[in-house]
Amino acid sequence: MAKQPAAVIGVGQTHHRAKREDVSMPGLLREAIDRALEDAQLTLEEIDAIVVGKAPDLFEGVMMPELFLADSIGAAGKPLLRVHTAGSVGGSTAIVAASLVQAGVHKKVLTVAYEKQSESNAMWALSVPIPFNMPVHAGAGGYFAPHVRSYIRRSEAPTHVGAIVAAKDRQNALKNPYAHLKNPDTTVESVLASQMLWDPIRYDETCPSSDGACALVIVSEDEAARSANPAWIHGTVMRSEATSAAERDQVNPQASRDAAAALWKQAGITSPIDEIDMAEIYVPFSWFEPMWLESLGFADANGGGWRLTESGATAMGGRLPVNCSGGVLSSNPIGASGMLRFGEAALQVRGAAGEHQVDGARKALGHAYGGGSQFFAMWVVGSEKPSS
Amino acid sequence: MFYFCAMPRTLSAPVTVAFDYTRSTGPVLGRFLAGLRDGVVMGGRTSEGKVVVPPPEFDPVTHAALEDFVEVADTGTVTSWTWVPEPVNGQPLDRPFAFALVTLDGADAPLLHALDVDSPADVETGLRVRVRWRAERTGDITDIECFEPLPEGESGSTVQARETVDPVTGIVVPIELDYLYAASPEESLFYTSLSEGKLVGQRCPSCGKVYIPPRSACPADGTPTAEEVELPDTGTVTTFCVVNVPFLGQRITPPYVSAYILLDGADIAFLHLILDIPAEEVRMGMRVKAVWKPREEWGTTIENISHFAPTGEPDADYESYRVHL
Numbered sequence: 001m002a003k004q005p006a007a008v009i010g011v012g013q014t015h016h017r018a019k020r021e022d023v024s025m026p027g028l029l030r031e032a033i034d035r036a037l038e039d040a041q042l043t044l045e046e047i048d049a050i051v052v053g054k055a056p057d058l059f060e061g062v063m064m065p066e067l068f069l070a071d072s073i074g075a076a077g078k079p080l081l082r083v084h085t086a087g088s089v090g091g092s093t094a095i096v097a098a099s100l101v102q103a104g105v106h107k108k109v110l111t112v113a114y115e116k117q118s119e120s121n122a123m124w125a126l127s128v129p130i131p132f133n134m135p136v137h138a139g140a141g142g143y144f145a146p147h148v149r150s151y152i153r154r155s156e157a158p159t160h161v162g163a164i165v166a167a168k169d170r171q172n173a174l175k176n177p178y179a180h181l182k183n184p185d186t187t188v189e190s191v192l193a194s195q196m197l198w199d200p201i202r203y204d205e206t207c208p209s210s211d212g213a214c215a216l217v218i219v220s221e222d223e224a225a226r227s228a229n230p231a232w233i234h235g236t237v238m239r240s241e242a243t244s245a246a247e248r249d250q251v252n253p254q255a256s257r258d259a260a261a262a263l264w265k266q267a268g269i270t271s272p273i274d275e276i277d278m279a280e281i282y283v284p285f286s287w288f289e290p291m292w293l294e295s296l297g298f299a300d301a302n303g304g305g306w307r308l309t310e311s312g313a314t315a316m317g318g319r320l321p322v323n324c325s326g327g328v329l330s331s332n333p334i335g336a337s338g339m340l341r342f343g344e345a346a347l348q349v350r351g352a353a354g355e356h357q358v359d360g361a362r363k364a365l366g367h368a369y370g371g372g373s374q375f376f377a378m379w380v381v382g383s384e385k386p387s388s
Numbered sequence: 389m390f391y392f393c394a395m396p397r398t399l400s401a402p403v404t405v406a407f408d409y410t411r412s413t414g415p416v417l418g419r420f421l422a423g424l425r426d427g428v429v430m431g432g433r434t435s436e437g438k439v440v441v442p443p444p445e446f447d448p449v450t451h452a453a454l455e456d457f458v459e460v461a462d463t464g465t466v467t468s469w470t471w472v473p474e475p476v477n478g479q480p481l482d483r484p485f486a487f488a489l490v491t492l493d494g495a496d497a498p499l500l501h502a503l504d505v506d507s508p509a510d511v512e513t514g515l516r517v518r519v520r521w522r523a524e525r526t527g528d529i530t531d532i533e534c535f536e537p538l539p540e541g542e543s544g545s546t547v548q549a550r551e552t553v554d555p556v557t558g559i560v561v562p563i564e565l566d567y568l569y570a571a572s573p574e575e576s577l578f579y580t581s582l583s584e585g586k587l588v589g590q591r592c593p594s595c596g597k598v599y600i601p602p603r604s605a606c607p608a609d610g611t612p613t614a615e616e617v618e619l620p621d622t623g624t625v626t627t628f629c630v631v632n633v634p635f636l637g638q639r640i641t642p643p644y645v646s647a648y649i650l651l652d653g654a655d656i657a658f659l660h661l662i663l664d665i666p667a668e669e670v671r672m673g674m675r676v677k678a679v680w681k682p683r684e685e686w687g688t689t690i691e692n693i694s695h696f697a698p699t700g701e702p703d704a705d706y707e708s709y710r711v712h713l
Contacts, residue, residue: 021557024414026445030453044451061409061563072446119409124636131401131569132579132689135639136646136659138631145629146648150713153627153672153706199630199667242607246597246655247711 005385006101007230008346010040010217016180016331019118020211025065026072028213029112032336033073036110036215041226044074047217048106053083053093053113054335055370058125060116073112085238087140087282089113090214090338091368091377095236097218098379102233107220114213115333122209122334138198141206141285143372145198147250148287152200154251155303157290159200161310163191165286166205166329168315173326175355180210180331191286205286205329212333214340221385231346234363234380235266243372250373256295259376264297267380268387269363273298276380278321278348278358279365280341284328289314292367293322296378316356324348324356338368342379349383399576399688406564413556416445416454421556423459425527429519431460431495438496460494462519463538467491467498471508480534486511490535502534510537518542527556574602574613579688581618585680589654591615597655601690621678621693623651624704626712630667645670649696650712657712660690664697672713673703 012035014020020028037043050073052066062068066082069075083093090113097111123139137143152159170186173179186204194204224230239262241255242248260272269275281296283289290305298320299308308314314322323329325344328337345366347353353361367378413421416432420442423430432443433456447454469488475481480502488511489498504520505511517535525531571579574590578601581588589600594611600619605612628647631640645667648657662670664679676696686692 019412021412022414024412024417024445027414030446058405058407061407061561071444071448074446074451076448116412119411120407121636124407127635127637128403128405129637129639131403132399132571132575132691134658134660134690134693136631136644136661138629138633138638138646139635141633142629142631142646146627146646147713149629149672150627154710154713195632196630197633199632201629244603244656245606245608246595246599251713 003102004104005221005232006098006218007221007224007227007232008216008343008381009219009224009227009230010036010042010215011343011347011352012036012039013178013214013340013343014212015178016210016212016333018180018208018210020116021118025060025062025114025116026069028116028211029069029073029114029215032114032213032215033110033112036217040217040219042108042217044110046108047074047078047110048108049079049081049100049110050075051081051083051093051097051100051109051111053089053111053339055086055089055115056125058120059122059334060119085370085375085377087284087334087370088338088368088375088377089370090336090340091342091366091379092238092338092375094216094218094339094342095238095377095379097216098233098236101218101220107223109218110215111218111339112213112215113336113339115335116211117209117333118211141198141201144285145201147373148285149200151251151287151291155290155306157303157306158310160188160192161290161306162202162205162286163188164309165283165289166191169283169323169327169329172316172324172356173330176325176330177354178331179326180208180212181326201285201287207284207328207332208330210331210333212331212336214336214343216339216343216346229350229352229383231349231381231383232385234268234382234386235263236379237263237266237377239376241374243374251291252295252301253373255374256292256369256376259378260296263378263380269380272296273320276320276363276365277361278324278345280325280327280344280367281322281365282328282338282341282368283323284332284337286329289322296365296367316358321358324353324358338370338377341368342366345379346381349381351383397576397580398571398573399579400568400570403567403569404564405567406562409561409563410558411561412558414445415555416443418556419443419457421527421559422554424529424531425525425556427521427525429460429462429492431458431492432456433458439494440497441492441495441499458494460492462492463543464490464492464495464517466503466511466513466515466517468513469503469511480530485534488517488535490517501532504534504536528559572604574604577616578602579690582690582692583686583688585683585686585692587619587621587651589617589619591617598653599656600651600654600658617653619651619653621651622699623649623654623676623696624709625662625670625672625674625676626650626657626709627672628662628670630670643667647696648712649676650709660693661695662697663695671703673706673709675699675701675704
């Protein structure tokens, strides 16, 4: 039996901040959930199942937090699942929720992802020394910086391209009322002048550490009729790969390329750059915009990514606006960051993105990756119901 | 520090993961904790009229934020219990005690806490108990030191409750986990070889790739690896970053160069430290050699190699390490 059509009819998110000391962890989730339900014009009572996602438990020091959250998020008496794929988890969680509808198991699924990073220190949590090993690990930035250097070398990119991305996303964030960073003065020059943290990654080229949550309501075809502007799910793909295989391509991972190829096929897209109107791509460090543009097939894999970015094509009003919401570079509640990409893509094709709306967006990509570039999750959403 | 397990040739070492987590309580638990600090127990009345302690943040039926706070007594009745004959670190009492579900007078649902009695013979369902308040209270569940049996004819309220003024907005929750990290037999081989000044990897019998450290099974095709390969301590920097950022728990003082080093004959690079050259002069393709610590400092660890330093040879050809980027 073919997949049942499914659509996003509710999107909710919190105001993302460095510290949300005004709310508890359950309160943070409910802020996003209540907004998503209001958008969908549904109550928690009417929801069939709930799917929760967040990044590693060490980030808040709560083992299996979904168990203690169950009461507050209205899961009593309903199926409650948790998904865990590191940084890509927000995307994978949305995909698992969508699959429950597409499989015909449930009609109205609520999904929520979050991180309350201020309760701990992610840099510490990602760098706990392992016995016998060399203690050179230095958080996510320390992990990805050498691979960014590899990309620059392989693609012969000019070194200011990362700064173009950072300046663009920070400017886009000014149009997003929920974004964490609001730095109107950020320019390419100011980014280039910021401190080198993990050379070649500068301070302004890194994502912030945020508290925040995102929730989506995903429903079946008949339930979508209640919405004036559902975002139809045209394709969903997840892929993983081994972290430590010899000669693994960490700049353009096999799993990423395979996922993108499968996604475009599923969504009936033959030329992504022409057929996708905007993309929300997981870019925690600025250079990942050109890297993923290539891996996703928006540009050739020999520097086409940085050329696209440098040309201005990924800015608002460009050929392929990327991260109009300000992206991960402007708000990074890790577990929620992937779902925010998926939710922002849905808002765009619903014409509901407010000030950062891309005029006439009909098809959009939501993308997330996690671990050492080893987990990938992506979806295409559209304003029209998929034809097949 | 490092020692052998019962399993021969397998290394293990203790790891402690500890952090003082900061929890924001939100308005409802904040009210409950402020009450404890001030010597009163606050419950919450749900939409069904039940009084629950601690108050739930959201109503279990309507899911609305709970706003109806009710002060309950600090005396109550044991509804169930279990005996803890050997308390461990971090438990409420350092001598044998009971964990008890206590329904406080005025509440409809029980609260779990410790009950201080000498033996299981001194506790039974239905036992009347009262809160033993801690003298110094801060707005934490441990402000209730424990429960104790309520002597016949006596009442609770052993402290003078204060009017709650300042809400509690956050608490600190120190968490410490003690692990025993166990290295695989193949990793153990790698680390014990290091204690003899040798670098030993393994070759995959299926794809022929040489892994160092060895992985037990080839990550690419899953084939178990057995053939040992000794590698030289020279290699090539494939890629690297300069760590300028200090962070909690860091063991090397920044700035330092964290580099992927591809040993000659290996098919995968590993991360190590580059020194004896200014950070800005480190290059992709730079040829390096291990600088070993004095032999008397060696253990079963990669840290026997203090760092890698330039050999002075010409840089490796880009094509020779391109597939490792």
